[in-house]
Amino acid sequence: MQQQPSSQNVGLRIVVLLVMILAGLGVVWSVGKNSSRQQQPQPPAPAVELPSPEPRAGDAAPVTGPDQASDASRATRPSMSGVEPPEPEAPMPKAGAPLRGLRASVFPGDPLATSYARAGSVDPLWAAGVIEFSPIGAGIREYRLSEHFVDWRRSTNYTIQSEKVVPLSRQPDGSVAPATVTPMAALGVEVDGSFVVLAASAGGPTWRQVAAERPGVFEAFVEDESGRRVLRVEREYVIGREHEVGVRQTIFNLSPASMTVRWLQLGPVDLPQDSDGYGGDRRRVPMGYLLPPSVDPARQTVMADEFAGRLRSELFGRASVVGYPAEWDVWPDSIIAEKRLELCWSGMTNRYFGVAGHPVVDVTSSQPVKTWGWVEVVKRVLVNPVDATGESLDPIMAYRFDSRPLVIPAGASADVSMGLWMGPLSKPLMKSEPVADAMGIRGMVVYNMGGPCAWCTFEPVTFVLRHVLHFLHDRVFRDWSMAIIFLVVFVRTCLHPLTRWSQIRMQRFGKQMSLMQPKQKKIQERYRDDPKKMQAEMAALWREEGVSPFGMLGCLPMLLVTPVWLSLYALLFYAVELRNEPAFYGAVQWITGGNWGFLADMSHPDALVSFGRSFHVPLLSSLMGPIGSLNVLPLLLGVVFFFHQKYLTPPSATPLTPEQVMQQRMIKFMSVFMFPVFMYNSPAGLALYFTTNSALAIVENAWIRRHINKHGLLDEDKLRRAPRDPNAKGLLARLTEAAEQKRQAAEAKARRDQLNKGRGRK
Template sequence: TAAPTTAPARATIAAAAAPAGLIARVPAGMTAATAPAPLGSLDPAKAPFQIEFAANGAGISRLVFSDFWKSVDASLAAKKSRATNDPALMPSDSARYVLVASRKLQGFEIPELAVRGVEIDGNRVGVFGSVWADSAARPGVFTTEIADATGAPILRIERAFTGLGTDPSNKYLLGLAHEITNLDGKAHTVRLIQYGPGDPELDTTSLTEVRRFHFGYLYPPERDPSRSFVIANGQMFERSDVIKKVAAGDIKIWPDTTAVDGKYELSWFGVTDRYFSFAVHAPLTAPSTGPKTLGSIDEVRALTNGQAAPNDSIFTELWSPASTIEPGARANLAMGVYAGPLDPTILEGVQPYVALNMGDLIVYLMSGCCSYCTFSWLADFLLWFLTFIHNNLVFDWGLSIIGLVVVVRLVLHPLQKKSQISMQRFSRAMTAMKPELDQLQKKFKDEPARMQQEQMRMFRERGVSPAGCVGGMLPTFAQMPIWMALYAVLYFAFPLRHQAPFFGVFQLFNDWTFLADLSAPDRFFAFSAPLNLYIFTLSSINLLPVLMGIVFFIQQKYTTPPVTPNMSDDQIAQQKMMKWMMVVMFPVMTYVVPSGLTLYILTSTCIGIVEGLIIKKQVDAMDFSAKPVDGKKKQDFLGRMYEKALERSKDRQQAQKKYKDR
């Protein structure tokens, strides 16, 4: 039997040696697996997924969800088919979401969780091939045998995928057990090697790389005597980081240096994409049953196919610890398998995932440079708050987003009012002081530093903050962290996947695609085929970003800082340019983001316009005439910042002058 073998940068093919004449074979009296029976069903009433097995290595060739679909169109069609009991409306099986599929590695089809080989007393025997027997009466159960040169059996290995459909409280429950029996007359030290969770399929519609590798672990007994806390801090790796490690020759991704130094013990290992996870975990059946360590895995190694992106692919290998099996004895290597959505109601609400803290597989965090400005803690809170509003008040995700807008605007209202008052005070004070400022400019036209000092003295005496116009942007700046965190929530949150807002009212019009999925652009008008515009591909006309541009234009009339008398022509031109950049560039940048985010920004802007008009009426009744103030009164924060900036600028100018004089 031949199989890919691990190398630092990429896998190479080598014949699996048979030390001392050891070979793998189908056990006597059994039939080699050719077309193994599937496990599960494509009927969501019976099972959440169907597993198709491969005879080669007794692994998973495909895992297909029964009620999760690739597109919202297929999801809507499936719902309509079930609602009308019309099978003709059911989408084809090719539209179903495939979580796991065999991938090619140098000509070999590698099934997920396939057995690659077994080490016997330090010698490896390949079992990746047609050496497994199965039984139609027991789907998911496979058996192979290791024999010596004389044909005498040495070991028997039985692997069984079990548990699916046995627990009404957890429909995703799946276990994988290995029973290794010593048929020889002497003890053997055995180590099992199997392929583990690897790269999910590349999502070509994703705006960023979302595939990640996660490890959950326990601290050593001296640090956690109770052995009850599974954590994942510091053990999440971006896909690009794994590729770099492998390329550098570091193929062992568990335990890494941090795990070795900390004496961490593995509890689970999984890969995730945008919405789903495929993971192996400790075979825990309840919070109080069994250890939380994944004792059947000692190491996790990674290898790649050596191709360039986007055709590159990561494979993993799970190495069991070495076990000595006495004659006639058996060794059991068991693990749990999770193949399902990154749904908090499951991973944070169903056992054994709660006890294993597998909710840490859910990360609302953008990849790359965007990870620093996503604020995952804020994203977690936003999803909790949205879920609370949805489940207890409005029962609709679109209305929940609008409810979030209202709460945020109420919280920021004092800041919004203060900023508008600050802008109006500054504008009117500058108008009143214009004659005096003009005199200063004439008097000190050849002494810019002195002119700045005199202007600051005048501002201080009149109680005017020179940075007052900046305050008008504070509410926008204050909301930007919320926008970034909400973007991550709407992009990654499984509960919002294929969810239509406003109780699906737009879908009542002949299954209109407009706002059918809050996690995708609104698709006001979807093209039958994407339009290639060379610079980018356009698949739909999206209405919300266009409306947002119109609303931004209206908003500019009320929020743009007014032109002040001391502003130069360049500053006025720059202000106009910034105004149009907001109106044009912002809708362009948000054209393909989740419609839930554009709904939030659009609603927030509309409420902001109404709020601004109300505040403006209050502001118009106030007296903003610049009056002399006590000279001992301290400048406000923005004013002090502005003065310090002027002082630093003056110091730099003097330093440059001294350097030139030398």
């Protein structure tokens, strides 16, 4: 017979069942709590309000909460399983408790923290470049462009950004220590007033790649004194076929309390300087900005005029005994604040390439936000290198981007992403890429040599010449050297009427002065003791002979066309299209099987004979830079100048004094010898331009002189028989009379206005 269970056994079973259910619920809750703490999502979110300045659309870094993640952001977020170390036993601090002893987590022995995979490719079909990463702040150790090379041999890709390792540098306190400057390195994050260094740590690497199959994606953590992780930073570099590199940066708050953070990172670092030395250091530090809403309500036109031509040396400041200041505020300053400009991008350039950091912009929007909202201050930081003897070397400069204070609630995140455009200074290329075009990155391209000639190098003239040059290359010759030659022919043809008029005018004036010379001497001898009478008689003689003082201004038209030649010079100096391009269809390289570098690169000296290394010649190298080859085009230019001076310089209209003879000899010497010395290291494209222009000038001058002789424009009898009206007023007299008439009319109008005003009062 089966025994029935007692009521006590039934109660015990119920109690045990309830305990097991509660325990199971506790385990589920604990696992869920751990998972949500370790895997924070990365969703889009509304803008957070910033303390200062007054927030506006796009100004704040996006902040996301734990329950706002989209499915897309969850899909792109890397899994943290198998990566997180065991959770420390120390309890998480309570909400509202201050965070103490904050420091960067380190990853000693982690292979993902010591060896980073490259991102991108040197194959232009796959990417615009390839990045090698540095363990210092997960920055860029080296970025090489896929379509550009170091020299004409095209064997080594051009490095546009690289880590600068300085063995010895002068510190602000006067001491000397090594230094490393890494482009785009994350320096650290300030959490509730406490700064945590993320660039590096003596205890081990502070950044690691999140997964072996995800190159270019890194993470770092900030932990408190108990070892609990309270903050996570993720960086992801995105490289495509365009020259835009996206840098996605997200700061996750892992603590149970809200925190205020400020993000500090380096931006672009100095680009390489040209090795030839011709033209000096042309590296610039342009910036793009928006004008205030009262001037530009649409907020879409990015300008760069204020800073486009600014040289990097202008940001050095005043040097002291320990070098230049280590930090300097670039944006904003007093002028920027007064004009109420808003930052859009911050760039660095050399002669042919440029790098610009900028905000993330939605190119699919009809009204994208182009201001760099999360950046509060842009600083330039300098490292002052010294050699073994303590002598200062050229400083190394980088940008530093400091964020505004960002309030991140518990379990939320802040977005401090940015973009980095790195490529050649080509306006057509920049216009073809959506991000560069939208952000006005083409403002980095400047065809201007600066200095005293900056004001007379006009952008519209350069615009026309650039389009003509490209037309001649793309549609006619398919060769840059031929395009340059015929561009000079085109410009000389357009300016020929003005050149002919100017030369005829000057030669006629000189001839008239020589005919008047005997009469002028008589007046000078007769009135040597009465300067006023002498001046009056001279003026009467000029009127009688029909000679105008404005004949001396026959050279003025030639001065007016000077901007055209300066613009053409600047265009050819900065034209990145000439870089690594051979002259005359590469005929020399084709004949020699690519073994001779003569005229192999239009952006470098022609190098008839390469010496294999550069050396300095006392005195001469101070004018032309280091000499690394025998260049024939500058020497040919000297020969052309010699024939120009010997056969085509018109004789003087009046006898010259010994001092004037000496001055003419000096001018000839400068033209024939010194100018080729100055041009010795000039790019082959520029030397070809000067040689072609000088040769055409000889032909043009000979034709003008033949035209003058054919029509007898300088015939003495014709000049003497020319009808003269002694009472005729010259140009100067007519201008003076017209000015006097305008003055009298203005005075009469003022009297009438005063009279009408008096009548109105009555």
